[in-house]
Every structure is written in C-alpha cells, then in structure tokens.
Amino acid sequence: MLSISPEQASQIRQHAKQEYPHECCGAFLGQIVGEDVRWVEEVVPITNEQEENRERRFLITPQQMMALERTAAQKGLKVLGFYHSHPDHPARPSDYDRENALPWYSYLIISVQKGKPAEMHCWRLLGDRSDFEREQMQIRALEMR
Numbered sequence: 001m002l003s004i005s006p007e008q009a010s011q012i013r014q015h016a017k018q019e020y021p022h023e024c025c026g027a028f029l030g031q032i033v034g035e036d037v038r039w040v041e042e043v044v045p046i047t048n049e050q051e052e053n054r055e056r057r058f059l060i061t062p063q064q065m066m067a068l069e070r071t072a073a074q075k076g077l078k079v080l081g082f083y084h085s086h087p088d089h090p091a092r093p094s095d096y097d098r099e100n101a102l103p104w105y106s107y108l109i110i111s112v113q114k115g116k117p118a119e120m121h122c123w124r125l126l127g128d129r130s131d132f133e134r135e136q137m138q139i140r141a142l143e144m145r
Contacts, residue, residue, distance in 0.1 A: 001136040013117035016085035022054040081106030
C-alpha cells in the first residue's frame with residue numbers, strides 16, 4: 001500500500017495541472033513500514049526530459065535517477081516509486097508504461113481531463129511483467145506513524 005499525505009496528493013495534482021497538456025513525472029522517497037506500507041516522506045517532481053510526444057510520454061534520464069538515488073540515500077530513505085500524468089486519458093497504465101516499468105516500485109498515475117486533475121490510482125507491475133495490478137493507496141489523515 002502506498003501512503004501519502006493530503007499535501008503530497010495536492011502537490012501531485014498541482015504538478016499535473018501545471019504541465020498539462022504534457023505528461024508530468026516525479027518520484028516518491030520514503031520508507032517501508034511494517035509488512036509492505038510504502039510511507040512517502042517526500043514527493044520529488046522531476047523534469048520530463050522526453051523531447052517528442054510529451055503529451056503521451058515522459059522520460060526520467062539515468063542521470064536524474066542517479067541523483068534521485070543519491071538524494072534518497074543521503075536522507076536515509078528509499079525510492080519507493082514514481083508518478084506521472086495521463087493528459088486526457090484514464091489513470092491506468094498503458095502498454096508503453098508496462099514495457100518501461102520495473103517490478104517492486106509503486107506507480108501512481110493521475111488523469112488530467114481538459115486541464116483539470118481527476119482520478120489517480122496506484123499500480124504495481126507483476127513479477128513476470130505481463131500486466132499491472134492495482135495497489136491500494138491511502139491518503140492519510142495524520143503525519144504520524
């Protein structure tokens with residue numbers, strides 16, 4: 001389960017709205033709590049480096065990923081997953097998303113309809129990479145664990 005605060009959910013919505021009609025992207029830094037609660041401590045917006053078709057694609061470069069991993073390690077956190085927007089499309093993974101995702105990470109997708117943030121859902125890639133399964137997402141009321 002991915003656990004984010006109302007402020008973090010708002011930050012994601014705002015980022016998606018600002019980048020519309022292009023896809024936005026970002027990452028979650030945090031810790032695993034208990035059996036498998038992914039407690040997000042920080043939402044990190046990332047510049048979409050995709051040069052073409054930014055309305056349907058995003059790119060996080062290896063350099064951006066290395067910097068993200070370094071930041072997480074310095075803070076004693078882990079990269080728990082990523083988010084991105086789907087402008088004028090549903091908040092479910094595309095075949096392109098599946099082909100470029102990795103198992104274990106949480107993938108939050110937010111739909112942006114005509115410039116307005118809409119539904120958001122979280123997903124995890126199956127181990128055999130054949131499909132995603134819906135991951136429970138909690139927008140927590142309190143900041144205390």
